[in-house]
Amino acid sequence: MSQLETPPEGLNPLADGVAFIDNEYMPIAEARIPLTDWGFLRSDVTYDVVAVWGGGFFRLRDHLDRFFRGIGKLRMAAPHDRDGIAAILAECVCRSGLREAYVEMILTRGTPPPGSRDPRACENRFYAMAIPYVWIAPPEKQEQGLHMIISGVPRIAPESVDPTVKNFHWGDMVKGLFEAYERGGETVVLTDGKGNITEGPGFNLFASIGGRLVTPAGGVLLGITRKTVIELAASLNVKVDVGTLTERELRQADEIFISSTAGGIMPVTRLDDNVVGDGGPGPITLRLRQMYWDAHDGGKYVTRIDYG
Ligand SMILES: Cc1ncc(COP(=O)(O)O)c(C=O)c1O
Structure with a gap:
């Protein structure tokens, strides 16, 4: 549904999902990433997905541990610490109102300075989103x-x-x-x-x-x-x-x-x-x-x- 349309009464307009990009929360349909981000251009990225079920994260600590281990192995650095990321994920879920959600955290290499091909010169970028729960098999x-x-x-x-x-x-x-x-x-x-x-x-x-x-x-x-x-x-x-x-x-x-x-x-x-x-x-x-x-x-x- 476009943002200009009025949602039916009682329906949270963010129930399709909420994204967090550049320190802002937005409806999932409005989420955009820069075309030049190496996460997109080179698969130079790591991510994790934690489920929310009945209004609670399931094994959040384990997912954060794995996410940070991956970040280290890729020689990247997250702009937020574990508590910061946990708070962002909770905020995405909270705004969506979803009780069952698929909650993703992503860290990309980011965009290099113009003309550079050096991954060390990129500023890593953090993204997050909460969308309705996803089943591989319903x-x-x-x-x-x-x-x-x-x-x-x-x-x-x-x-x-x-x-x-x-x-x-x-x-x-x-x-x-x-x-x-x-x-x-x-x-x-x-x-x-x-x-x-x-x-x-x-x-x-x-x-x-x-x-x-x-x-x-x-x-x-x-x-x-x-x-x-x-x-x-x-x-x-x-x-x-x-x-x-x-x-x-x-x-x-x-x-x-x-x-x-x-x-x-x-x-x-x-x-x-x-x-x-x-x-x-x-x-x-x-x-x-x-x-x-x-x-x-x-x-x-x-x-x-x-x-x-
Ligand atoms: C390649 C691959 N293997 C295994 C899994 C299962 O991992 P988890 O149980 O942490 O969701 C995933 C999850 O997305 C995956 O992408």
Whole structure:
């Protein structure tokens, strides 16, 4: 809706989202970045996404920790400290009025002085936004489970682009997604090109094999949802192997699920042309998914937002 139109009574005109750019808050539809920012021109950027559920951030501290680790690895410096960023994110959410939100913080290299190609000369830029919550697979789809394809496109080598720094180098993921659609799938997981599973567009992957869970150790983002799964599994005395997961092992898994801030724990019930397990979401997946959402009701992971 354009700003000139009057929103229907009772509807917050900022409910589509709020952005923070250059120390100003604005409706998401008005958010603009400078064309010359290397975050856009060169994918020279890191970011993080924290969910808001029921009016509280979920694991905000962990997301800030990962964001600042990435900033350090890219030799950038944020113009705000952790508390400052937490306050900006809360303000974006508060202004939007959203109780369930997808909240993103971004630090770009910025724009170099005219004529310069030296990343050291750029002034890094901070952006943030809160938009309505995003699902990789909505709850209705999760009842049935996702159809996943193992892509022939290898994940960008970790020696080239460090996957533990959350990044916008999604060329391999997008190529893999198109391959999946062409093969009748809904989502995709990439290998390292040597037969080992890595991750997919916006998620980590777990396989349940003979009662234990396996998730790849390397070549992946250290997902906060992945970390939650590992903690929840430990509380159930389910063994988790963080190691290698070969394509062949994945094909024999009893259960498969993906984990992401954008949707939580989501079952995969078809892999290429085969059903996984009995073809429906499996018991370990369902148990962990229930525990994951229960953990959003309050307790150590939740930071409540004061909507004023
Ligand atoms: C490439 C990639 N792997 C894994 C994840 C899952 O991370 P998290 O659970 O912290 O959302 C994401 C999230 O966006 C991602 O982009």
